[in-house]
Amino acid sequence: MDSDRIRTPRTASRTARTTSRTGGTAPRTGRIAALAAAALLATVVPSAQAVAETTAPRVDLTVLVVDDGGSAVGAIAAELKGAGVPYRRIDLGDPNRPVLDAAFLSDTVDGRPRAKYQGVVLPHESAFGPDSAEQTALQAYERTFGIPQVDAYTWSHPGVGLDYTDQGGWSGVLDGTTAGVTAAGQAGPFRYLAGTLAFEDNDPAIAESYGYAGRPRAGYTSYLDIPVDGGGRASLVGEYAADGRRELVVTFAYNRYQRQFRALARGIVDWLTQGVHLGQSRNYLSVHVDDVFAPDARWDVALNCTPGDFDCVGDDGEGADPIRMTAADAQYAAAWQKSSGFKLDMVYNGGQGEQWKTEHGGTDPLTDRLVADRAQYRWINHTYTHPFLGCVQDNTVVPWRCATDTAGNTLWVSRSELSGQIRDNHNWAVGKGISVDRSELVTGEHSGLRTLPQQPVDNPNLAGALADNGVKWTASDNSREPEQRAVGTGAARTVPRHPMNVYYNVGTAAEMTDEYNWIYTSRADGGSGICESDPASTCLPAPLPTTTGYADHIVPQEARTALSHVLGNDPRPHYVHQSNLAEERLLYPVLDRVLADYRALFAANTPLVNPAQKEAGTELNRRAAWDQAVATGKVTAYRIGTTVTVKAPAGVNVPVTAPEGTRKRLLLGSTAFGTAYAGTRSAWTTPEPLQTAVTLTLPTA
Numbered sequence: 001m002d003s004d005r006i007r008t009p010r011t012a013s014r015t016a017r018t019t020s021r022t023g024g025t026a027p028r029t030g031r032i033a034a035l036a037a038a039a040l041l042a043t044v045v046p047s048a049q050a051v052a053e054t055t056a057p058r059v060d061l062t063v064l065v066v067d068d069g070g071s072a073v074g075a076i077a078a079e080l081k082g083a084g085v086p087y088r089r090i091d092l093g094d095p096n097r098p099v100l101d102a103a104f105l106s107d108t109v110d111g112r113p114r115a116k117y118q119g120v121v122l123p124h125e126s127a128f129g130p131d132s133a134e135q136t137a138l139q140a141y142e143r144t145f146g147i148p149q150v151d152a153y154t155w156s157h158p159g160v161g162l163d164y165t166d167q168g169g170w171s172g173v174l175d176g177t178t179a180g181v182t183a184a185g186q187a188g189p190f191r192y193l194a195g196t197l198a199f200e201d202n203d204p205a206i207a208e209s210y211g212y213a214g215r216p217r218a219g220y221t222s223y224l225d226i227p228v229d230g231g232g233r234a235s236l237v238g239e240y241a242a243d244g245r246r247e248l249v250v251t252f253a254y255n256r257y258q259r260q261f262r263a264l265a266r267g268i269v270d271w272l273t274q275g276v277h278l279g280q281s282r283n284y285l286s287v288h289v290d291d292v293f294a295p296d297a298r299w300d301v302a303l304n305c306t307p308g309d310f311d312c313v314g315d316d317g318e319g320a321d322p323i324r325m326t327a328a329d330a331q332y333a334a335a336w337q338k339s340s341g342f343k344l345d346m347v348y349n350g351g352q353g354e355q356w357k358t359e360h361g362g363t364d365p366l367t368d369r370l371v372a373d374r375a376q377y378r379w380i381n382h383t384y385t386h387p388f389l390g391c392v393q394d395n396t397v398v399p400w401r402c403a404t405d406t407a408g409n410t411l412w413v414s415r416s417e418l419s420g421q422i423r424d425n426h427n428w429a430v431g432k433g434i435s436v437d438r439s440e441l442v443t444g445e446h447s448g449l450r451t452l453p454q455q456p457v458d459n460p461n462l463a464g465a466l467a468d469n470g471v472k473w474t475a476s477d478n479s480r481e482p483e484q485r486a487v488g489t490g491a492a493r494t495v496p497r498h499p500m501n502v503y504y505n506v507g508t509a510a511e512m513t514d515e516y517n518w519i520y521t522s523r524a525d526g527g528s529g530i531c532e533s534d535p536a537s538t539c540l541p542a543p544l545p546t547t548t549g550y551a552d553h554i555v556p557q558e559a560r561t562a563l564s565h566v567l568g569n570d571p572r573p574h575y576v577h578q579s580n581l582a583e584e585r586l587l588y589p590v591l592d593r594v595l596a597d598y599r600a601l602f603a604a605n606t607p608l609v610n611p612a613q614k615e616a617g618t619e620l621n622r623r624a625a626w627d628q629a630v631a632t633g634k635v636t637a638y639r640i641g642t643t644v645t646v647k648a649p650a651g652v653n654v655p656v657t658a659p660e661g662t663r664k665r666l667l668l669g670s671t672a673f674g675t676a677y678a679g680t681r682s683a684w685t686t687p688e689p690l691q692t693a694v695t696l697t698l699p700t701a
């Protein structure tokens with residue numbers, strides 16, 4: 001998100017005129033006298049804040065990223081982009097890149113000195129060469145304007161305020177090491193962490209993170225450290241203050257995906273921007289449970305496919321022994337939610353439940369139990385009977401194809417059928433007293449939306465059917481379409497969802513592991529070989545044992561993947577199926593692991609955010625508009641003393657993060673800004689009525 005096109009505002013002065021429409025000159029004269037006296041006092045005795053605002057430089061709210069192509073700088077840039085923080089990237093390998101000198105870094109606007117960047121990210125402390133003109137200019141700039149610098153990855157040496165590692169420090173592979181957040185770290189930029197941070201060790205055969213832990217010298221404050229031989233602790237992350245400058249020193253290698261970086265990323269940005277920046281970040285987790293009230297087909301370990309699916313060669317097309325929750329499973333789900341403090345989204349098919357009831361003696365204890373506990377869940381419309389809502393499918397071939405008329409035109413499921421599926425399911429829920437938001441929808445298999453390769457476009461009847469029913473947010477599959485988009489020319493937008501690797505067609509750990517082995521082992525090992533032909537996949541070195549493979553391999557891997565989304569400021573929901581709450585209840589070990597790992601990492605001031613589908617959709621929509629405004633140079637944002645000013649195009653919400661105690665100026669007076677999260681205040685905000693900019697007043701302390 002390069003933002004070198006952020007524009008400089010013009011200043012304007014206006015003279016206000018007072019018009020009296022009331023009779024009587026004495027009151028008006030008194031008011032004028034009072035105002036004159038107040039003005040005189042303000043002129044004679046200016047406040048300290050007013051003096052500071054007059055003399056303080058302007059600091060633009062954008063970050064300078066000097067990139068050497070390494071993973072450390074790339075990780076920080078990814079965090080800036082994901083949070084919505086504007087930055088300008090300078091490629092050190094580009095022979096035509098701009099030269100860093102005083103004119104590049106600063107200038108004067110309306111008679112006031114301006115720092116063009118509020119923080120600087122370097123690959124290491126001397127990226128331009130220790131005695132180069134660019135390094136000298138950069139250091140002078142940082143010293144003049146008080147601009148912080150992050151050394152993305154360096155080694156332990158006196159130049160960054162640390163002893164060499166052979167002076168009581170340590171260097172080596174950090175995999176599996178538990179580091180501690182120091183008291184200074186918890187009081188400062190890492191106030192949102194619980195206190196310890198374990199370095200990932202995903203593969204004992206591979207060194208994943210190397211580091212240099214050094215003992216601090218004068219001017220260095222450690223934020224993250226580890227114990228070392230001989231007693232005491234040595235630092236991996238800390239602040240070095242010297243020569244009128246401040247550097248955040250990181251002495252271990254990392255990339256954007258590793259948990260240790262993801263946990264520290266928020267604090268790195270907070271330190272870099274001195275706690276004031278555009279953009280905001282949350283840790284999101286929501287889980288949609290699809291097909292509630294409906295049965296799901298079961299994987300056949302002999303056929304290596306799912307009877308009932310069109311591509312399962314050798315079955316009768318009907319399937320047998322489907323997987324469906326029981327009333328006991330529903331009771332367990334409600335109890336688990338209460339004990340875990342986490343709410344599930346029930347994505348329901350009312351018509352499938354009614355069909356089950358009819359086929360099983362007119363009773364359905366599962367529906368009775370879930371309806372009785374309806375207030376304990378969120379509910380999302382999944383259509384009445386879960387049909388495929390795209391093109392009319394021709395299942396006479398494998399894989400299926402879109403049916404056509406005699407002229408070769410694609411046959412589509414009609415608007416009336418689409419609309420009826422949405423409407424009938426909504427009405428069914430209302431009739432049961434279930435609270436359901438009409439604006440949210442998940443179609444069966446995300447159908448109706450384009451499905452490659454058979455259906456490269458949306459069903460042209462979909463947008464109209466969504467409008468018929470007031471649907472504004474319809475789910476899509478993030479593995480196919482990771483970006484949010486509009487559906488046709490209608491008002492509805494997609495909400496991409498992450499599929500969890502807990503399959504819809506398994507009820508036991510042995511079934512899950514068998515199917516997993518089929519997908520992720522080579523043909524030579526008895527698998528399908530899909531992992532050999534898919535460049536995005538990796539084959540297992542050997543099939544997993546069906547007795548232990550789920551608990552020992554699949555659960556930790558899937559929990560790690562889900563947690564990476566949580567720590568990546570990603571509001572996209574995850575989705576599973578009701579079958580995963582049935583029989584051996586395979587979902588819970590994954591979610592228990594995610595929640596336990598999360599709560600071990602973060603302090604109470606950083607709770608998981610569990611957004612509804614429309615909230616996730618709204619967040620993605622706001623981000624897209626914000627990113628576009630920044631990319632096209634239509635955002636102006638700067639800080640002068642304790643005042644922050646942000647201007648953006650009309651209708652574009654502005655994300656801002658600021659310290660506790662920040663206030664937003666109103667036309668008259670002010671109000672507390674934002675909501676508390678991770679030790680800061682943040683929010684999407686817009687100018688108040690009759691204002692053209694967002695103006696914040698920072699706390700003076």
